[in-house]
Amino acid sequence: MKNFALIGAAGYIAPRHMRAIKDTGNNLIAAYDINDSVGIIDSISPQSEFFTEFERFYNFAAALKRKPSDALDYVSICSPNHLHYPHIATSLRLGADVICEKPLVPTPDLLDELALIEKETGRKVYNILQLRHHDAILKLKEKVQAARSDKKFDVELTYITSRGKWYFESWKGDPKKSYGVATNIGVHFYDMLHFIFGKLENNVVHYLDDAKAGGFLEYERARVRWFLSIDAKDLPSHVVGKKTTYRSINIDGEELEFSDGFTELHTTSYQEILAGRGYGLEDARHCIETVTAIRTASAVHGSAGEVHPFVLALR
Incomplete structure (x- = not known):
């Protein structure tokens, strides 16, 4: 004990x-x-x-x-x-x-x-990098590793988690304390992408404000269009009134289902740490470098095919 x-x-x-x-x-x-x-x-x-x-x-x-x-x-x-x-x-x-x-x-x-x-x-x-312990993420990592070495997957990541007015009155809405929406709600997704698709080669921001962000990330094994938001107005019409959160990861046209299986991931993380297999400082470095670059970037218009559809809808 x-x-x-x-x-x-x-x-x-x-x-x-x-x-x-x-x-x-x-x-x-x-x-x-x-x-x-x-x-x-x-x-x-x-x-x-x-x-x-x-x-x-x-x-x-x-x-x-x-x-x-x-x-x-x-x-x-x-x-x-x-x-x-x-x-x-x-x-x-x-x-x-x-x-x-x-x-x-x-x-x-x-x-x-x-x-x-x-x-x-x-x-x-x-x-705590709990997505590295999620069964669906581990299976996708195996699929990527089994694919031919020169294949790059096309990925579209969308995460909208609606927050009320309280958010901007709390520390989470203060960029000096939360470091902005991409860092606060996105850092574990960037870690997941690195964990699955390897080293980051290109990082471009197409949209960035206090409530939402979007851009393009190119990894060794993937090209990723991404969009994150805490604004309920960004929810797709088919989930409005049914859910306040929308999470989607599409890989080469196939949806990755990983809505379930989150409940015990902290316990799994603790079990791994106590067994000497936890993730340390260097494991966290890649996602910290990624969010630092996003947070300090200037948004650009973006090349065709690299801009997330939800960002296009904002223009």
């Missing part, structure tokens, strides 16, 4: 981490969040200490180091994106390994800084 702490306990994704800690037979010692809406803990780990002030959480965690059997083995981080780096660095210095949500950090430079802190502390950072 390993000892865990959780930073960002009131966040949307935190309950999946709590359940993963419990389902892997481990102990959530303490949790921290500036917000106290964390009643979910009662049904998962009611014995956990809880703090709303980081200083008190830090002092508690530091005191645990005095007795090896009580010391933290892992800190799981679900805090807002802009706090990942300081929370990871602090947790490493507390003598714990770290499991962090994506995006791990906003830039490759901060990955390099974390690599230095790993060396200084002897601890390790793991990123």
Whole structure:
């Protein structure tokens, strides 16, 4: 049984981490969040200490180091994106390994800084890249690897997840904290594309604003037109009134169905990390480089055949 702490306990994704800690037979010692809406803990780990002030959480965690059997083995981080780096660095210095949500950090430079802190502390950072464990994604990766080596797949990726007015009042709507819509809702898709189709060779942005983004990515094994949005007005007519989310990945005219199978992926990620097969800093580098380039790019008109249909509809 390993000892865990959780930073960002009131966040949307935190309950999946709590359940993963419990389902892997481990102990959530303490949790921290500036917000106290964390009643979910009662049904998962009611014995956990809880703090709303980081200083008190830090002092508690530091005191645990005095007795090896009580010391933290892992800190799981679900805090807002802009706090990942300081929370990871602090947790490493507390003598714990770290499991962090994506995006791990906003830039490759901060990955390099974390690599230095790993060396200084002897601890390790793991990123939750759960799509790499999805059965449909793994089967597609096998299909791509089995195809002739010079074949490039034509891919169209569309992800629309409707968000209300609250989004832009929260940290998620602040590009200084979330790093923008492509980073906040898209980073795991860019990791998935790299995982399946190899090294990125070309990255072009065709549209970018606070609520949506689109562009073209060329990988070793694929040409990808992509579009991401949190605007419900972008939903296709056939899902309006039925669903608030639309997810589609089309490969050479064939739809990839992967709507199901997400529920247990955090637990699977934890199982792999605890077994020594987790994804570390270098595994996260490719998608961090991708979103950094998108976030800092200027949108261009785009060549014929490279522009996503949903972007064309905006023009």
